[in-house]
Amino acid sequence: MRIDHLAIWVLDLESMRTFYETYFGATSNDTYRNARTGFSSYFLSFDSGARLELMQMPGIPYSQNDPFEQALGLIHFAISVGSEAAVDALTERLRADGYAVVGEPRRTGDGYYESVVLDPEQNRIEITA
CATH class of the missing domain: 3.10.180.10 (2,3-Dihydroxybiphenyl 1,2-Dioxygenase, domain 1)
Structure with missing residues (x-):
């Protein structure tokens, strides 16, 4: 599956x-x-x-979730860009273009290298190596 x-x-x-x-x-x-x-x-x-x-579609209500806080339910999705350098470069490109970086590039406790950005409608995206 x-x-x-x-x-x-x-x-x-x-x-x-x-x-x-x-x-x-x-x-x-x-x-x-x-x-x-x-x-x-x-x-x-x-x-x-x-x-x-x-x-x-018309009539769909706004989400009650705050994009800067954690809550139950789907909170993010991750897109792998292939390398740590690519994570850094894309994070900086998005920042320079005015998008919110809510998690700076870092190595997580479970071994991922990632950053977290918000798309234009405030959905959280993890950018991973």
Whole structure:
């Protein structure tokens, strides 16, 4: 078994698609639109085969989670960039482009080298080696 994809409700479908294409090398399918419900989505594919679904629909409420605090439930997902140098470089690129770095590059107790950033809609992403 394998996880096929994760999904995120978003406010700005286009800017979120552009963010993951620009910084993480995702490739997007054509937008899917359901005119009856107002639902729209993109599936973003990564070289590893993992996919991220970005979804938008009127009436979806804002998350009650604070992106700077930990809470029960799904809190982050990790994207491996292949090396410690790549973690450092991408973290600095995102910082320079105005994105929040909420966890500086570091070696964790379980052996990962990672940083934590927020995407344009405040979802936590671990960037790992």
